[in-house]
Amino acid sequence: VAMPSGYVIQVVNNQSNSGQVSTTTGQYISTPYTNTITPKFSSSKIYIDLSFSVLIRGSSSGGGVGLSLKRGSTRITSSPNNPHELFITSTNLMGNRQHYAYLDSPSTTSATTYSIEAYPRYSGQTTEFDSRSSYWSMTLWEIAQ
Numbered sequence: 423v424a425m426p427s428g429y430v431i432q433v434v435n436n437q438s439n440s441g442q443v444s445t446t447t448g449q450y451i452s453t454p455y456t457n458t459i460t461p462k463f464s465s466s467k468i469y470i471d472l473s474f475s476v477l478i479r480g481s482s483s484g485g486g487v488g489l490s491l492k493r494g495s496t497r498i499t500s501s502p503n504n505p506h507e508l509f510i511t512s513t514n515l516m517g518n519r520q521h522y523a524y525l526d527s528p529s530t531t532s533a534t535t536y537s538i539e540a541y542p543r544y545s546g547q548t549t550e551f552d553s554r555s556s557y558w559s560m561t562l563w564e565i566a567q
Contacts, residue, residue, distance in 0.1 A: 430564070433564075434458070436559070441554065442550070444542060455560055457562050459534055461534065464531050469565055470536050470561075472523070476517070478515070478517070481546025486542070491538060491539075499524065
């Protein structure tokens with residue numbers, strides 16, 4: 423069955439109030455943010471829509487975290503210096519609600535898992551992902567091409 427371009431074929435949502443607190447720095451770490459979709463067509467695009475909260479407690483050097491989107495084990499936005507970074511410049515506390523969106527072309531009809539990795543940057547900082555019972559939500563939209 424041919425679908426018109428732009429038609430939404432399916433929508434898969436995952437949400438939770440499972441949080442995570444990390445003191446790891448200088449390397450990628452997993453976050454609770456993940457969802458899986460099985461595309462109906464290999465030509466489809468997948469629109470990833472994520473809403474979450476992050477709180478950074480800076481160290482004496484500051485605080486910052488880079489975010490990277492993964493498809494399976496492959497980073498599709500790939501760098502600790504990517505444009506999806508959050509910074510504070512002192513020992514202050516910064517917390518806010520974030521929205522992350524990306525349009526992907528996985529070229530598969532196999533189950534595909536998307537997740538967010540984080541790269542906390544400064545030694546001594548603490549990074550909290552929805553750690554205070556706030557809800558995060560990741561929605562995957564399969565879009566016909």
